[in-house]
Amino acid sequence: METVVNSTELKQELVAAYPNKVARKRAKSIVVNQVTGESEVPEILSNARTIPGIITMRGCSYAGCKGVVLGPTRDILQITHGPIGCGFYSWLTRRNQTRPPTDDSPNYMPYAMSTDLQEENIIFGGEKKLRLAIDEAVALFHPKAIGIFSTCPVGLIGDDVHAVARDMEEKYPGINIFGFSCEGYKGVSQSAGHHVANNKVFTDVVGTSDMKKKGSYKVNLLGEYNIGGDAFEIDRIFENCGVTLHATFSGNSTYEEFASAHNVDLNTVMCHRSINYLAGMMQTKYGIPWFKVNFIGAEASAKSMRKIAQYFGDEKLVAQTEAFVTKELAKVELVLEKIKRRTEGKTAMLFVGGSRAHHYQELFKELGMKTVAAGYEFAHRDDYEGRKVLPSIKVDADSRNIEELDVKADPKDYAPRKTPQELAALEKAGLRFGDYEGMMPTMDNNTLVIDDLNHHEMEKLIEQYKPDVFCAGVKEKYVVQKYGVPLKQLHSYDYSGPYAGFVGAINFYRDIDRMVNSRVWSLVVPPWQSEPELRATYVVG
Numbered sequence: 001m002e003t004v005v006n007s008t009e010l011k012q013e014l015v016a017a018y019p020n021k022v023a024r025k026r027a028k029s030i031v032v033n034q035v036t037g038e039s040e041v042p043e044i045l046s047n048a049r050t051i052p053g054i055i056t057m058r059g060c061s062y063a064g065c066k067g068v069v070l071g072p073t074r075d076i077l078q079i080t081h082g083p084i085g086c087g088f089y090s091w092l093t094r095r096n097q098t099r100p101p102t103d104d105s106p107n108y109m110p111y112a113m114s115t116d117l118q119e120e121n122i123i124f125g126g127e128k129k130l131r132l133a134i135d136e137a138v139a140l141f142h143p144k145a146i147g148i149f150s151t152c153p154v155g156l157i158g159d160d161v162h163a164v165a166r167d168m169e170e171k172y173p174g175i176n177i178f179g180f181s182c183e184g185y186k187g188v189s190q191s192a193g194h195h196v197a198n199n200k201v202f203t204d205v206v207g208t209s210d211m212k213k214k215g216s217y218k219v220n221l222l223g224e225y226n227i228g229g230d231a232f233e234i235d236r237i238f239e240n241c242g243v244t245l246h247a248t249f250s251g252n253s254t255y256e257e258f259a260s261a262h263n264v265d266l267n268t269v270m271c272h273r274s275i276n277y278l279a280g281m282m283q284t285k286y287g288i289p290w291f292k293v294n295f296i297g298a299e300a301s302a303k304s305m306r307k308i309a310q311y312f313g314d315e316k317l318v319a320q321t322e323a324f325v326t327k328e329l330a331k332v333e334l335v336l337e338k339i340k341r342r343t344e345g346k347t348a349m350l351f352v353g354g355s356r357a358h359h360y361q362e363l364f365k366e367l368g369m370k371t372v373a374a375g376y377e378f379a380h381r382d383d384y385e386g387r388k389v390l391p392s393i394k395v396d397a398d399s400r401n402i403e404e405l406d407v408k409a410d411p412k413d414y415a416p417r418k419t420p421q422e423l424a425a426l427e428k429a430g431l432r433f434g435d436y437e438g439m440m441p442t443m444d445n446n447t448l449v450i451d452d453l454n455h456h457e458m459e460k461l462i463e464q465y466k467p468d469v470f471c472a473g474v475k476e477k478y479v480v481q482k483y484g485v486p487l488k489q490l491h492s493y494d495y496s497g498p499y500a501g502f503v504g505a506i507n508f509y510r511d512i513d514r515m516v517n518s519r520v521w522s523l524v525v526p527p528w529q530s531e532p533e534l535r536a537t538y539v540v541g
């Protein structure tokens with residue numbers, strides 16, 4: 001149950017352990033939330049370099065590009081140009097699932113393909129090995145498309161993956177071969193890799209096919225990666241409402257769907273952080289509007305589908321959507337009713353990624369639980385404070401490192417899907433195009449919002465708040481559990497899921513109920529209470 005904590009005092013305590021300069025910087029990333037006026041919230045320092053010496057929760061640019069954005073698509077043959085470890089680590093560890101239509105449809109996800117760079121290649125160059133890898137991949141699989149992903153050493157030794165891609169495309173006409181400059185060290189986190197991935201998919205893939213799917217209401221879903229089968233549940237919802245989901249970027253997706261993704265009338269964005277770039281560029285080039293949706297939470301899923309139906313404005317579609325979501329919400333309510341009695345009033349903390357720390361608060365709200373502290377690993381100010389702050393975000397050297405494409409309306413394919421009057425009318429009716437409100441305006445006053453949390457801060461939060469459940473990843477899991485607090489992995493779902501949509505909400509309620517109401521956690525004695533601990537003091541001068 002909730003322990004009353006003075007978050008302002010706790011913030012002072014968190015930074016007190018640091019040397020002055022570090023304390024000043026961390027203080028800007030630890031914010032006591034205050035929502036005033038028109039969803040105004042305090043500024044938070046984010047998307048800034050982690051201070052050396054602090055063990056961060058973040059990942060690298062290669063992880064964001066290959067592991068996150070491109071990883072879940074099944075028939076782009078993906079070659080990691082680099083040491084074997086990078087390829088192995090990004091190989092299905094995120095539990096992104098896929099369902100090829102038939103047993104012999106191409107699916108390269110069960111394979112981890114890498115050039116396996118060795119010391120010799122680091123000294124004499126790895127391009128030759130990359131060409132051989134592409135030759136081998138073409139001979140074995142005849143893929144439609146090949147993506148080459150750069151790891152740190154590739155940038156350091158200066159291999160030109162783009163030149164290799166061009167040459168090999170000439171050698172193999174008909175195969176789309178493209179390289180990503182997503183060397184791990186680019187930017188300050190995996191967020192840079194998302195941007196690199198968005199850019200290349202936009203310039204080299206989207207708009208290259210005219211495949212059209214059947215149906216009158218065609219939509220793409222951007223920023224949904226089918227972790228634990230989430231996309232399968234979302235597919236079911238779209239289908240039952242009568243909306244055609246053309247391409248999901250990139251859960252359970254194919255190359256052809258990406259290539260023809262410009263043939264829709266609406267882009268919906270689920271994970272704003274990882275894919276807002278693509279939504280913006282497709283709007284400029286093709287005239288496809290976008291708005292934010294969320295399929296985490298039963299109410300949020302219903303609201304998202306209603307918004308989509310409202311956008312198309314067809315009475316039959318609105319009625320079909322309404323009938324379906326009402327039926328599903330009733331099923332969810334039956335389960336929730338029993339569980340909520342046991343979860344009401346309990347507390348949660350969420351420190352994860354760049355969007356889930358926000359989205360999952362919806363599910364906790366449905367359970368009657370309170371989020372006392374939350375934060376992202378690598379999100380930007382717009383994900384925290386809302387897109388309204390975009391003009392005031394200062395571009396630093398690390399962000400400048402990632403190319404901003406100069407996009408213009410396509411002379412042939414640009415076609416506004418709605419007139420300005422139609423868009424204005426929809427906005428008046430409550431739709432917000434090209435916008436994301438951010439996490440902080442939706443959180444209670446005096447909750448703590450912390451960017452790029454580290455272990456020291458995490459331990460203090462647990463000691464003070466004693467939350468009933470902590471949501472993060474595997475790097476945090478066992479430390480938290482040794483404190484006697486259950487940890488739910490919101491990246492991999494701890495082998496459970498799906499958690500999206502209506503079926504997912506029920507799964508989540510049940511899993512959280514089991515965790516927060518199990519007595520086993522109160523029996524845990526942390527090893528540091530019975531075993532000696534080494535201590536050291538920081539002395540200046």
Ligand code: CFM
Nearest residue numbers: 225271274352353354355356491
């Ligand atoms: Fe988007 Fe993601 Fe996330 Fe993300 Fe990720 Fe992920 Fe995540 Mo792990 S794309 S920002 S880089 S919702 S892999 S599916 S769970 S950190 S909150």
